[in-house]
Every structure is written in structure tokens, then in C-alpha cells.
Amino acid sequence: MVNCNGQKMKTLIKNALLPMLTCVSVSSVASNANSGVGINLTGLNYWSSQWTTIDVMKHASNGSGQLWATSNARTYEYNTGDQLLLDLDEQGWPRSLPPMTDDSPFHYVTTIIFHDNPHYAQGEYVVLYEGEGELRYSGPELVSSSPGRDVVRMTEDSYFHLQIHSTDPNNLGDHIRNIRIIAPGGSCSTALTDYALSAQDCDSPNMFIPFEQSYMQRVFHPLFLQDMSQFRTLRFMQLLNTIDNPIENWSARPKYDYASWGLKGGTPLEVAILMSNKLKAEGWYNLPARVNDDYIQQFARLLKLTTDNQSDVYIELGNEIWNNAWPYINDALYMQEQGKKMWPNTHHHDIEYRMNYYGMRSAQMCDIVKQEFAEQASRVKCVMGGQAGVPWINQQALSCPIYASGTNQQCAQNMDILAVGSYFAGYYANERYLDILTSWAADPVTGVDNLFTELYSDLLRSLTYNADEPAWWQAPANGALAQAKENISGNLQLAQQYNLMLAAYEGGQHLTYAGDSREGREAINESLFLAANRDARMATAFIDHLSDWRDSGAGLFMVFESTGRWDRWGAFPLKEYQAQTREDAVKFDAVLSFVEQNPCWWANCERTISPVDEPIVLPPSDPVTPPPIVEPEPEPEPTPVPTIEVISSPLFDTNGVMLNWQLNDSLNSVVFKIYRNEQLIFHTTDEQFKDHWQPLNVDLKYRVDAVEKMSNSVVASQTIVTKAGDSEPPRAPELLTIESNGQYGVKLHWQMSEDNNGIKLYKIIRNGQMYTHTSDNYFEDPWPPQGTVSYALYAQDFAGNLSDLSQSVSIQISYK
Known part of the structure; x- marks a missing residue:
């Protein structure tokens, strides 16, 4: 088990020795209630080294933003590009496939589960599915197969491609669908962050709940939740695939029940909401730049209905609309052209049209969401995104002078937050320093030393200063951290001018050539940039930067980003892979240390929330033998037989069932096991259970067993039959x-x-x-x-x- 104090034993997981703890009790994980730091989450994809979901089918794609590659068995072509010919159901599962003939454009479909990814969990994956047909697995070893359930084994240095070679062979409408690929492991308790590889890692083997039984309730991997548990706020920009997302209408959004959540449209909003609810974290939602008012309204209704009403929600339109780099420029040009169309008889710079239109739409989005939240409008924190180094750009969005000239209302009027990216050391990648960094990379030890020296001093300025060049072209006078501190100050003054909090929507180090590997940049990236991010001095730099931010009077800081691989695009993630320990991930350790030592620092930032975790259910200690009875005691009354009464009620919003029960006995050592259609799905010490996202209008048989833990015997049981969600038709008019x-x-x-x-x-x-x-x-x-x-x-x-x-x-x- 993880997350408990006690004696360690080591269990091998890919590229790491995870501490597996055997202990007698578990305390709740540290609360994020008074944390001053949030985090940006990496997205779902087949190369991700972050174990976000237990069902790894949810991050599948064909490598081009779609789910299925159309594969040809004759030519061995992986993807013929015939996606328009696919006959898919509403959840994306193929209902039919072309015949196995030479003239068929393709014969089967393939999707990628893991590829170019050395950090998956090794072990046995359970593949569950409905329907008839043939599944094949390229990469993993097939261990066993039975109708609706296969087991495959992933070993080191492999990959995982899933193929459907036939479906609905008898033409009965029973095509292969609802494929779930369940990661190895499980848990020893109902605690969100409890993880065990097998029953042998639990204090008692019968406490083990394999992920195959709990994945629908848990959804997210316990180790991922453990990493995220101390962060106040979760920003879902990458998870929702906000940048260059073409979605305009609510009906086109990704759906929770779709086969994969890792496609071009992004992860469903419901997944982000569920994640923030489980972690009792504030959600920061970035809506695609092109969404219409109806989308915003429907989103607000969903958010109000399904989020924890004790937590604030952060709403931001798009991401970095000011940014001219690819792929940001696609959203930026959209905003720019819309601005020109809205104000056709005016004469302004392109960036002014862009930021005025962005400011206007952000303000309109804010108005719609707060109106929908009504009496809870104070929970909504509307964000205006800006550029840290050029406050004038932010001023354009906040004051929106082109728009305001016709409305007499500035766009900042109903906003709550000005947010900037608070990074340091981004200027290292400027081409004018390429020769210097090339020479540093030739001696990496000294070169990394120089890199850290520049964080706190003017080393590059001393080597490149030219009095004939403008001040903005020079390296900063006192190094990278001083420059970042100056940017904080300038934007804080602007935020205060509009009575807004200054937040960092992203922040941290920015050592990257953004994928450019020309002219020695790849060697610099490997020898200097990536090496510096593994150096303990980077932890100090992070803490110093966070301290500068805190001391300035600014508010929430959203570090960038959670877990992901480092490469020529940079080393932004705090951890390189899920199983990396806190001690080995110097940036992750630095941020958590800052959180633990620095409660949130702005006015009214304290929150009152219950802990994320629940204690592990433990068997009671051995009973003490009483002394011999001297006097005869009266014969006791017969002990009533324990009974349990179970009632159900529908969960309309999540197509689910709420079970409540009461045991007419004061037994202290009872755990309740919940079965659906004779399959164990959960156990708990609570007296209620929510079973979400079940089929409507179908009889569901639930059984709740009260199990005495010492003897593992069932002391009471009741079975009921009910239906999920709104399965009841209206009365006839x-x-x-x-x-x-x-x-x-x-x-x-x-x-x-x-x-x-x-x-x-x-x-x-x-x-x-x-x-x-x-x-x-x-x-x-x-x-x-x-x-x-x-x-x-x-x-x-x-x-x-x-x-x-x-x-x-x-x-x-x-x-x-």
C-alpha cells in the first residue's frame, strides 16, 4: 500500500522502485484547503508518462487526433486514411468492417494504447468488452481469453496497439463495443490514494479490491491523485485541449461515454469536474476560443449542477491569445479577424483588434456564467489572460477601448483575475546567446554552473552588453529571477488598478528551444537545459521564484505542469514519469515543500474542506480474555439476528443509483460489500454508495452484504432491484x-x-x-x-x- 507510515518494502515498477508500505493505519493525505499553489495538468495521450486514468483505453488514439487507424491486411499499411468510410456508433465503436478482399480499402482498425512510452505500468491488463468479434493485441502478450474478457501482459520496452479484426460476425447488431483496458493493481481500502499491486501488499488479502472491480468508481489512478492532492487548483487547459480547438457548439463537445478521452476535441468536461470533486480542488476551466453563448450557458449549468458548491471555479476563454507562436496563433488570428469584422470602420493595429475582441468575449463569458450561478455567483472567478512581459497587451484586454467606446463599459468591470505566465529564464533561448550556450554545452558541468549563475546575476549581460542597442534587447541586469520579479511587479500594479487579483495561470522555469534542434540547440537542450532541471539548484530557484511571487502580494500561482516526459520541447513537467519518487523529482519536491511551509497568503484564501482520503478499514485487535466468572450470571436474552435495510433513489444528473442502508446492530467491525448483478463493485464502512453512469431503463440488482471483518462472515444481506437515473416515464398528458x-x-x-x-x-x-x-x-x-x-x-x-x-x-x- 502507499500513503501510510510504517515499514517499507520495495516493489518494482517500470524505471522505479516504488515504496510499498505495510502498516497498521493510514492518515489522510495532506489537505489542499489552504494551499496557495495550483497546477496545470498534462493531457491524455498514448505517450504520456502520467497514469491519469485506470482505464487506459481512455487515452487511446491513432496518432493523428482520431480514434481509429484504418489498417490494410494486404499491404500492411497502418493507416490508409479512410476514416470517412468507418461505420461508427455514437460512442465511436465500429459497427462493421469491410470484407477481407483485395479491393477493400482497409480490413481492420487499430488504435494506440502505448507507444514511444517507456513509463507505462508493467504487469497484467484486463481487457473487458461487450459484443462479438475478434480483438488482437500488437505488443503485449495474450495471457488468457474468454468471452468479454482478455488478459494481456506488458513487459519492459514494449508497446500496445489494439486491433479489431472482426465485429458483429453474425449481423445481429452485437458489434464489439465498450472496450475497457484496466491497469494492473488495485487497492486495500476505499481511500482515493491507496494503491497496491496485489492482495499480498494488503494487511489482509481479503481487503484487496482489484481495479477491475473499482475502476468505474475510482476512474483516476491512486498514484496520480496522490501527486495532485496538495494542489489547491487544477488547470485543465491541456486536458481539455483548449488551444486551436475548433468546437463552437455545445452539441459538438466530447462526451463522457465516448470510447476515448484523448482525441483532438479534448477530454470531456465531466472528467475534469469529477477530478476536481474527488480531490476537493478548485477547477480552472479553459473554454475553446470559438465557443458560442449557448455553449457557455450550458457549460455554466453543468458546472453549477455538478461541482462542489464549497469550491470556487475559475473560468478562462482560450489560452494565450496574445501569443503569435504555433499553435496559439490559430486562436489569436480567429480573435483578430472577429475584431476586424466587429469594428470594420476603425483603424487599429492587429494586436489591438485581437485583444479588444478577446476582452469583450471574456467579459461576455463571465456575465453568462455568473448569471447562471445566480446566488452562487461569488464562486465564479473570471480570468483575463495576459502576457507577463508586456503589460500594455493586458491593458488592451482589460480596458478594451475599441469595444468600450460604443458601450461605455470596460471589459474588466465584471472580471476577478488578471493572470499571466510567471516564468523565468526564457530569454536563454534567444538566438543572440546561441554561441555562448554552445560553448557552455562543450563543458556541461561548468556550463550548468554558468546557467545557474545567470539566474541570480548578469553573466550574459556582461558578455553581450552593447550600449548602442535598446534596453529591451539586452540581457536583464540582475539575471533571470530578478527579471521575473520585475514582471510580477508591473502586472500587479495593473491588476490593482482594476481591483483584480494577479494570478499566475502558468509558471516555473522556461528553458526550451520549443522543439528547434538546429545549429547545436539539441546539444544545449540535453547538456544544459534538461540537466539543469534535474539539478538540486533548480529546486532552490523554484522556491525563490515562488517566494518572490508570494512576497509581492500577488495571489494564486499555477505551476506548469504535472507529469510528462522531457524532450526537445522542454522540461516543464515537475515529474518525468508517474513512478518517479518525490526525492528524485527535485522540482516536484520543491513545490510541495513550498506548499507545506507556506499556507495561502492572500485575503480570505482559507477554505474549510474535509480531507481527500478516508482511513483504511482495519481488522480489530485480538479480544482480551475476561477473568473467570465467579457468580453465575442470568441467562442473556437471545441476541436478535442482524438485518440490513437497503433503499435506493435515482441520481438524475449522472444516470446513477444512490444506495442507502441501515444495519440494526451495533457491530463495530463491519465492512459493507456492494454487488451489482452479482459482481462485487465496492466496499466501504459508510452506509451509502453512489453508482454513476449506468444504463437507463434496465433492471439492476444490487446486494449489500454486511461482513464481520474478523471472521469474514456475512452477518446480514439484502438484495433490491431498481433502475438507474431517470428510468421512469412521465404520465400521459x-x-x-x-x-x-x-x-x-x-x-x-x-x-x-x-x-x-x-x-x-x-x-x-x-x-x-x-x-x-x-x-x-x-x-x-x-x-x-x-x-x-x-x-x-x-x-x-x-x-x-x-x-x-x-x-x-x-x-x-x-x-x-
Whole structure:
């Protein structure tokens, strides 16, 4: 197990020896309630070294932002590019495949689970699926196979490609679908961050819950949650794939039940919300730059309905709209062109159109979200993103003079935060220093020393200063950290001018050539930039920078970023791979040390939240033998047989079931095991359980067993049958009446139907055929057909359930 104090034993995981702790108790992980630091999360993809989800199918893709590669068995071509020919269901699973003939453009489909990724968890993965067909695995070894369940083994230095070679072979509509690939391991308790490789790592083997049984409840890997548990706020910009995301409409957003969450559209919002809820963290949500007002409104409703109402939420439109680098420039040009279209008869610089339009849309987004939150509007923290080194750009978005000239309202009026990227040492990658850094890289030990010297002094300035060049072209006078501190001060003054908090949407070191490997840059990156990020002096630099930020009076700092591999694009992640220990990840350790030693420092920043973790359920100690009884005792009354009463209620928002139960016994050493359709899915010491995202209108059989832990015997049990979510249809509409409208049409009126979760619409049936629908309880048909015309109604609720058909009414229509 992890997260407990006691004797260590070591269990080998890829590239690391993870401490596995055997102990008698577990305390809750450190709370993030009063942390002053948040973190940007890396995205879901097949090369990620971060173990975000237990179901690794959720980060699958074909390598081009789509789910499936269309593969040809004759030519061995991995991807023929025939995605438009795929027959996919709503969740992205192929319903059919072309015949195995030479003239078929492709024969099977492939998706990548792991590739170019040495840091996956080694061990046995359980592949679960529904339907009929043939799955094949390229990379892992097939250990066992049975209908609906395969087991494959991943060993060192491998890869994992999943292939569907046939589906629905009998043409019964039973295609292969709902594939889940469950990572090795499990837990010994219900604590979110509890992790064990096997039952042998638990204090008692029968406490072990394999991920195969708990993945739907847990969703996220315990080791990932452990790493994130001390961060106050989670920024989902990369997870949601915000940059250059083309989504405009709410209906086009990624869905929670889709086969993968690692595609071009980004991870579903529901996943980000669930993650922040589990960690009791504040969520920072970056919406795509092109979304319309309806998207923003629907997003706000979802957010208010599903987030913890004790936590603030941060809302930001796009990311770095000021940035002209690829791929940021695509969103930037969109904003720029929209600004020119909105103010066609004005004459301004491109950046002014861009930032004014961005400021306007940010303010409009903020208004929509706060209106939807209504009485909870104070929870919403609206963010205006800016550029740390050029406060004038930020001024354009906040004051938005082009927009304000027609509205007399600056865009900062309803905002809460000005956010900038607080980085240091980015100027090292300037081309004018290339020769100097090349010489440093030739002697890496001295070169890294020089690099750290420049953080605190003017080494580069002394080597390059030219009085004939402008001041902004020179290296900073006192080094990289002093320059970052100056940027903080300038932006803080601007934020205070508008009564806003200054936050860092990202921050940390910025040693990168951004993928450019020309002219010796690759050697500099390897010998200096990456080496410096592994050096203990980088931990000191991080703490110094965070301290400068805290001491300035600025607010929340969002470090960039969680866990990911380091390469020619830089070493931004705090950890290089999931199993890397805190001691080996100097930046990660530095940030957590700062969090632990520096509670949040701005006004009213304290939060009251319960701890993230729950204690492990432990067996009681051996009973003490009582002394011999001298006097005979009266014969005790018969002990009543323990019974358990289970009741269920629907969870409308998550298509789930809430189970509550009560045990009529005061047993202190009982754990409750929950079964769905005879399969163990969870155990807990609580007396309630939520089972989310179940199919609607299907009988679900739940059994709750009360198990005495010492003997592992069932002392009470009850089984109930229920349905998930809104599986109850509305009552049929009643009192339907019809009358002429005085011209050629008719008026219908009826009594509103009753439903357990509200009526969405009424479907109007005319002459036995579906005609139209309305959300009102009346309808006027201006031009019905001549002759006898009949009408009847169905009521439909928000889950899509239809009522019985109402009674029919009819009328004679004549246009003569």
C-alpha cells in the first residue's frame, strides 16, 4: 500500500522502485484547503508518462487526433486514411468492417494504447468488452481469453496497439463495443490514494479490491491523485485541449461515454469536474476560443449542477491569445479577424483588434456564467489572460477601448483575475546567446554552473552588453529571477488598478528551444537545459521564484505542469514519469515543500474542506480474555439476528443509483460489500454508495452484504432491484381539448404531465404521424389538412423517456 507510515518494502515498477508500505493505519493525505499553489495538468495521450486514468483505453488514439487507424491486411499499411468510410456508433465503436478482399480499402482498425512510452505500468491488463468479434493485441502478450474478457501482459520496452479484426460476425447488431483496458493493481481500502499491486501488499488479502472491480468508481489512478492532492487548483487547459480547438457548439463537445478521452476535441468536461470533486480542488476551466453563448450557458449549468458548491471555479476563454507562436496563433488570428469584422470602420493595429475582441468575449463569458450561478455567483472567478512581459497587451484586454467606446463599459468591470505566465529564464533561448550556450554545452558541468549563475546575476549581460542597442534587447541586469520579479511587479500594479487579483495561470522555469534542434540547440537542450532541471539548484530557484511571487502580494500561482516526459520541447513537467519518487523529482519536491511551509497568503484564501482520503478499514485487535466468572450470571436474552435495510433513489444528473442502508446492530467491525448483478463493485464502512453512469431503463440488482471483518462472515444481506437515473416515464398528458382558432386552424390544450424529473417536451401526433413538438401545454396548428383530423400527445422527459399516448381528439376541417 502507499500513503501510510510504517515499514517499507520495495516493489518494482517500470524505471522505479516504488515504496510499498505495510502498516497498521493510514492518515489522510495532506489537505489542499489552504494551499496557495495550483497546477496545470498534462493531457491524455498514448505517450504520456502520467497514469491519469485506470482505464487506459481512455487515452487511446491513432496518432493523428482520431480514434481509429484504418489498417490494410494486404499491404500492411497502418493507416490508409479512410476514416470517412468507418461505420461508427455514437460512442465511436465500429459497427462493421469491410470484407477481407483485395479491393477493400482497409480490413481492420487499430488504435494506440502505448507507444514511444517507456513509463507505462508493467504487469497484467484486463481487457473487458461487450459484443462479438475478434480483438488482437500488437505488443503485449495474450495471457488468457474468454468471452468479454482478455488478459494481456506488458513487459519492459514494449508497446500496445489494439486491433479489431472482426465485429458483429453474425449481423445481429452485437458489434464489439465498450472496450475497457484496466491497469494492473488495485487497492486495500476505499481511500482515493491507496494503491497496491496485489492482495499480498494488503494487511489482509481479503481487503484487496482489484481495479477491475473499482475502476468505474475510482476512474483516476491512486498514484496520480496522490501527486495532485496538495494542489489547491487544477488547470485543465491541456486536458481539455483548449488551444486551436475548433468546437463552437455545445452539441459538438466530447462526451463522457465516448470510447476515448484523448482525441483532438479534448477530454470531456465531466472528467475534469469529477477530478476536481474527488480531490476537493478548485477547477480552472479553459473554454475553446470559438465557443458560442449557448455553449457557455450550458457549460455554466453543468458546472453549477455538478461541482462542489464549497469550491470556487475559475473560468478562462482560450489560452494565450496574445501569443503569435504555433499553435496559439490559430486562436489569436480567429480573435483578430472577429475584431476586424466587429469594428470594420476603425483603424487599429492587429494586436489591438485581437485583444479588444478577446476582452469583450471574456467579459461576455463571465456575465453568462455568473448569471447562471445566480446566488452562487461569488464562486465564479473570471480570468483575463495576459502576457507577463508586456503589460500594455493586458491593458488592451482589460480596458478594451475599441469595444468600450460604443458601450461605455470596460471589459474588466465584471472580471476577478488578471493572470499571466510567471516564468523565468526564457530569454536563454534567444538566438543572440546561441554561441555562448554552445560553448557552455562543450563543458556541461561548468556550463550548468554558468546557467545557474545567470539566474541570480548578469553573466550574459556582461558578455553581450552593447550600449548602442535598446534596453529591451539586452540581457536583464540582475539575471533571470530578478527579471521575473520585475514582471510580477508591473502586472500587479495593473491588476490593482482594476481591483483584480494577479494570478499566475502558468509558471516555473522556461528553458526550451520549443522543439528547434538546429545549429547545436539539441546539444544545449540535453547538456544544459534538461540537466539543469534535474539539478538540486533548480529546486532552490523554484522556491525563490515562488517566494518572490508570494512576497509581492500577488495571489494564486499555477505551476506548469504535472507529469510528462522531457524532450526537445522542454522540461516543464515537475515529474518525468508517474513512478518517479518525490526525492528524485527535485522540482516536484520543491513545490510541495513550498506548499507545506507556506499556507495561502492572500485575503480570505482559507477554505474549510474535509480531507481527500478516508482511513483504511482495519481488522480489530485480538479480544482480551475476561477473568473467570465467579457468580453465575442470568441467562442473556437471545441476541436478535442482524438485518440490513437497503433503499435506493435515482441520481438524475449522472444516470446513477444512490444506495442507502441501515444495519440494526451495533457491530463495530463491519465492512459493507456492494454487488451489482452479482459482481462485487465496492466496499466501504459508510452506509451509502453512489453508482454513476449506468444504463437507463434496465433492471439492476444490487446486494449489500454486511461482513464481520474478523471472521469474514456475512452477518446480514439484502438484495433490491431498481433502475438507474431517470428510468421512469412521465404520465400521459390528460384533458386534451381541441377547438377552432376562428380561421382555418385549430387550438390544442392539455393538462401538464407529471414526471419525477420534469417534462422536456410534448410530441404532437397528427393523423397517427409524428407532426411536431412543443415545450408548452398548448399548441396552434394553423393549416391542418382538410377532412377529419385527429391529434394525440406523448410527453417526453429530459432522459428521453416517453409517456403512454394520450387520448385522441379530432375535428372536421374544411377550407370552403
